[in-house]
Amino acid sequence: QKEVEQNSGPLSVPEGAIASLNCTYSDRGSQSFFWYRQYSGKSPELIMFIYSNGDKEDGRFTAQLNKASQYVSLLIRDSQPSDSATYLCAVYTGGFKTIFGAGTRLFVKA
Amino acid sequence: EADIYQTPRYLVIGTGKKITLECSQTMGHDKMYWYQQDPGMELHLIHYSYGVNSTEKGDLSSESTVSRIRTEHFPLTLESARPSHTSQYLCASSIRQGALHEQFFGPGTRLTVL
Numbered sequence: 001q002k003e004v005e006q007n008s009g010p011l012s013v014p015e016g017a018i019a020s021l022n023c024t025y026s027d028r029g030s031q032s033f034f035w036y037r038q039y040s041g042k043s044p045e046l047i048m049f050i051y052s053n054g055d056k057e058d059g060r061f062t063a064q065l066n067k068a069s070q071y072v073s074l075l076i077r078d079s080q081p082s083d084s085a086t087y088l089c090a091v092y093t094g095g096f097k098t099i100f101g102a103g104t105r106l107f108v109k110a
Numbered sequence: 111e112a113d114i115y116q117t118p119r120y121l122v123i124g125t126g127k128k129i130t131l132e133c134s135q136t137m138g139h140d141k142m143y144w145y146q147q148d149p150g151m152e153l154h155l156i157h158y159s160y161g162v163n164s165t166e167k168g169d170l171s172s173e174s175t176v177s178r179i180r181t182e183h184f185p186l187t188l189e190s191a192r193p194s195h196t197s198q199y200l201c202a203s204s205i206r207q208g209a210l211h212e213q214f215f216g217p218g219t220r221l222t223v224l
Contacts, residue, residue, distance in 0.1 A: 041220075042217070043218045044153075046214070086150075096158045096160070100153045102151065102152035
């Protein structure tokens with residue numbers, strides 16, 4: 001079992017729809033959780049972080065964390081073609097260790 | 111402007127050459143990292159540093175070496191490049207603030223070894 005698991009996709013949604021990206025992690029001691037967006041050929045850029053159970057909203061993005069279920073998700077409302085990218089879930093487990101998932105590819109169709 | 115820089119952005123070299131990939135950050139971060147990422151694949155940590163004169167190998171076995179003589183500078187060296195080293199190399203830095211541990215990435219170096 002991988003330490004951070006994501007569905008590789010591709011996840012295809014129409015423009016204006018809600019895109020839902022999911023991530024599970026194995027280390028119950030994980031402290032903080034991040035979503036990075038990576039466009040093809042580019043480096044990852046941080047879009048959201050969360051460390052408390054519940055929801056955190058930032059513009060069109062909402063991160064959701066459920067530590068009991070070891071589950072973190074990212075919702076993108078009013079999806080735009082420019083949101084098409086790979087979304088990496090990352091989990092900080094302590095010390096130097098941030099574990100990245102392999103990412104979910106999202107396509108937003110115009 | 112605080113940022114993280116990598117040079118060169120692209121490099122094509124022949125087998126057996128020695129190369130150094132440069133990474134510098136102006137954010138004053140203590141922790142720095144090198145990741146390797148093949149297209150469509152996950153990031154693999156190859157080296158990290160907690161601060162000056164502190165370097166450790168990451169999870170992915172690598173024939174590269176790193177140094178951290180200055181806080182802002184974290185170069186990665188391949189003594190003898192091979193085609194298996196062809197990949198994207200990403201440098202990152204971070205500072206821990208409470209429960210957070212955000213990493214900020216440089217633009218990457220795409221290395222091709224012929």
